[in-house]
Amino acid sequence: MKRILLKWVFIFSFYHVAVLPVAAQELGQTLDSLEVRPSLVNSRLSLPTQLTQVHVISPGEYFAPPLVADIPDDRFGDMVRMGRNIFIKTGVYAKRYAGNGLNCSSCHLQEGRKPHGIPLWAAYGRYPMYRHKTRTVVTLEERIQDCFIYSMNGIAPTLDAPEMKALVTYTKWLSKGAPVGVDLPGRGLPNISRTQDLDPKRGKIVYETRCELCHGKDGKGQKHTNGEGYMFPPLWGRDSYNKGSGLQRVRTLAKFIKGNMPLGASFSLTNQESLDVAIYIWLQDRPRNPKMSQAMDFFFPNMAR
Amino acid sequence: MRLSDNIKCSLVSWITKISIWKFFLLLLAVSFVIFLVQSVLPVFSDSHDLHRLAGEELALNGRGKIPSCVSCHGLQGQGDAKIASPRLAGLHPSYIKKQLEDYARDPLKTRAFVEPIARDYVKTPRTYGDLTVFTPGTRYDPKMNGLAKLLSAEDRHNLAIYYSKLAFVASPKAYDFETLERGEDLALRGKPEYGLPSCDSCHGPGGQGFGAIFPPLAGQPVTYIIAQINKWQAGKRDNDHLALMRNIADQLTDGDKVNVAAYYDNLSYSVNSE
Structure with missing residues (x-):
C-alpha cells in the first residue's frame, strides 16, 4: 500500500507538472x-x-539451441512448429488468449533463443520452481499462464489447451541437450x-x-x-x-x-x-x-x- | 443576463427564424463549393508530378556535367549486378535523398575518429582491421561522391520522387539448398549465441524494407549487398542510424554475406506494380 501511494505521489509530482515539457x-x-x-x-x-x-562472446560461451530446419517431420515436430508459430505470431495463432499487440518473441528475443534475452532453453530446466511473486512453487505451464495474464494482457490458456501444449513442446525442443536444474550462462536477464x-x-x-x-x-x-x-x-x-x-x-x-x-x-x-x-x-x-x-x-x- | 447568454439566445432565434429548407439549401451550397475547390486545386498545384517529371528528365538524359543515372542503375532503375549498382526503383524517397546527401558530404568536415583500441579478434568472428577510420554521416563511393556534389537539393528531391514511383518486379534466382537454408536461418533468426539480431527484425518481413530508415534487401543485386557490408566493415560507409548496421556488419563473416544475399535474391518481391 505504501509503495502504491509513493508511486502515485511520484507520478503526480513529476510527470504531469515538471518533467516532460x-x-x-x-x-x-x-x-x-x-x-x-x-x-x-x-x-x-x-x-x-x-x-x-x-561485449565479446566466445564460441561455445552460450548454449546453442537446435536449428529450425532440424525440426523432425512427425507429430512431435508438428507440435513444435505450432508452438513456434504461436511464439512469433501470438496475435494470429493464439488470438483467443492474447490481449494486446505483443508476441512472445517481443520479449523472448529471437524466437526465445537469445542469451540474456530471457531464453527458453535456460528456463525449461529450472521449472517447477519457487516464485516470490505468487509465493508458491509454479510449473512451466503456470508460468506461461502468468505471461498471458500480465505481459500479454489477455486470458490464461487452460493447462490442456492446444496452445499451451504447443508452447511447452516448443520450449522442450528448443532446450534439447541443455542440462536440468543448472543456471546456464545467459539465463534470464543480465544483472545490474x-x-x-x-x-x-x-x-x-x-x-x-x-x-x-x-x-x-x-x-x-x-x-x-x-x-x-x-x-x-x-x-x-x-x-x-x-x-x-x-x-x-x-x-x-x-x-x-x-x-x-x-x-x-x-x-x-x-x-x-x-x-x-x-x-x-x-x-x-x-x-x-x-x-x-x-x-x-x-x-x-x-x-x- | 450575461453577455454569453445573450449571444446564445440570438443564435438560437436566428436558426429558428429561417425555415428548415433554407438551412438545408445553405448546407448544400457550402458543401458544393468545398467540393469544387477540392477538385480544382490539384490541377493548379500538382507539384508532386512536376517533381517526378523533372527527376525523370534528369535521370534519363543527365544535365551538363551530370551523366544520366540509367547508364549504371538501368532504364527501369533495376540496378546492375555486374557493377554492384543498386536497384533504385521503389525505394523510399527519404532514403534515396539521405543517401545522396551523405554521398555529397565532405568526410573532412565530419568528426572523423579512429578506433584506437584493438579488439580481441580471436574470440569473435570479426573481419575488419584494426585502426579503422570512421566518418559518421558519410558514404564513400568513387563514382557517386563526385556525382552527388553536382546535384542541387532540388535535384536530389526530384530524383528521389521519380525513383520511388518506379515499379519493380524481382526475378528470383536459383541457389543450392544449403546456401538458402543457412541464409534463411540468418535472415529470420540471426546468430543469437553471438548477439547478432536477424535481418528481418529491422528490414521487414521478407526483407521488403520498413519505412524511410530500413531499406529493402529483397530485389537488390547480390553483389551490391555484399559490397555494402564490406564497406561498413572497412569504415567506408558509416551513415546508418544509431550505428545499427555497423555493429551488425562487424559480426558477419564472408560466408554469412554470401548466404544471406543469396537468400534475399531467391525471394519473389514486387513494388509499385499491380
Whole structure:
C-alpha cells in the first residue's frame, strides 16, 4: 500500500507538472533522432574512462539451441512448429488468449533463443520452481499462464489447451541437450547494480536518441506495412504489457534494456542510462493490473483493461 | 443576463427564424463549393508530378556535367549486378535523398575518429582491421561522391520522387539448398549465441524494407549487398542510424554475406506494380 501511494505521489509530482515539457530545454539540447552524433552513438565516447567496452562472446560461451530446419517431420515436430508459430505470431495463432499487440518473441528475443534475452532453453530446466511473486512453487505451464495474464494482457490458456501444449513442446525442443536444474550462462536477464539516482529527464533524452527511431515518438511502436501486428513492439499504451507484468518493475526493465537494446548493440548503454530510460517508460500509461483491480472487473466486466 | 447568454439566445432565434429548407439549401451550397475547390486545386498545384517529371528528365538524359543515372542503375532503375549498382526503383524517397546527401558530404568536415583500441579478434568472428577510420554521416563511393556534389537539393528531391514511383518486379534466382537454408536461418533468426539480431527484425518481413530508415534487401543485386557490408566493415560507409548496421556488419563473416544475399535474391518481391 505504501509503495502504491509513493508511486502515485511520484507520478503526480513529476510527470504531469515538471518533467516532460521542460526536460529537453533544461539541458539545452536540440533533439533530432535522425542525426548521427558520434558522442551519443558511440558508447565508448560517453564512458568517463574513454575505454572500449565491447561485449565479446566466445564460441561455445552460450548454449546453442537446435536449428529450425532440424525440426523432425512427425507429430512431435508438428507440435513444435505450432508452438513456434504461436511464439512469433501470438496475435494470429493464439488470438483467443492474447490481449494486446505483443508476441512472445517481443520479449523472448529471437524466437526465445537469445542469451540474456530471457531464453527458453535456460528456463525449461529450472521449472517447477519457487516464485516470490505468487509465493508458491509454479510449473512451466503456470508460468506461461502468468505471461498471458500480465505481459500479454489477455486470458490464461487452460493447462490442456492446444496452445499451451504447443508452447511447452516448443520450449522442450528448443532446450534439447541443455542440462536440468543448472543456471546456464545467459539465463534470464543480465544483472545490474542498484542505484538510487534515477532521473526520468535523462531517461527521456536517452529514449529520444536511442529508442525513438524504432519504437516511435509516442512509444506506441510501429505496425507492419500490411497493418497486421507490430514490426517494433509498443512500449506503453493500450497494446502494451499491463501494470502487473515483470517489465513494469524498473530494475527488471533496465536489465532487459541493458542486455538487449538497441538491437545488435547489446550492453552498449550504461547501467545509469538503462535505469533512467526504464523509469521514463515506467511513468507512462499502460493497461491496469488485472489482479489489483478485481472490483473493476466485477462491476464493468466488458470494459477493456 | 450575461453577455454569453445573450449571444446564445440570438443564435438560437436566428436558426429558428429561417425555415428548415433554407438551412438545408445553405448546407448544400457550402458543401458544393468545398467540393469544387477540392477538385480544382490539384490541377493548379500538382507539384508532386512536376517533381517526378523533372527527376525523370534528369535521370534519363543527365544535365551538363551530370551523366544520366540509367547508364549504371538501368532504364527501369533495376540496378546492375555486374557493377554492384543498386536497384533504385521503389525505394523510399527519404532514403534515396539521405543517401545522396551523405554521398555529397565532405568526410573532412565530419568528426572523423579512429578506433584506437584493438579488439580481441580471436574470440569473435570479426573481419575488419584494426585502426579503422570512421566518418559518421558519410558514404564513400568513387563514382557517386563526385556525382552527388553536382546535384542541387532540388535535384536530389526530384530524383528521389521519380525513383520511388518506379515499379519493380524481382526475378528470383536459383541457389543450392544449403546456401538458402543457412541464409534463411540468418535472415529470420540471426546468430543469437553471438548477439547478432536477424535481418528481418529491422528490414521487414521478407526483407521488403520498413519505412524511410530500413531499406529493402529483397530485389537488390547480390553483389551490391555484399559490397555494402564490406564497406561498413572497412569504415567506408558509416551513415546508418544509431550505428545499427555497423555493429551488425562487424559480426558477419564472408560466408554469412554470401548466404544471406543469396537468400534475399531467391525471394519473389514486387513494388509499385499491380
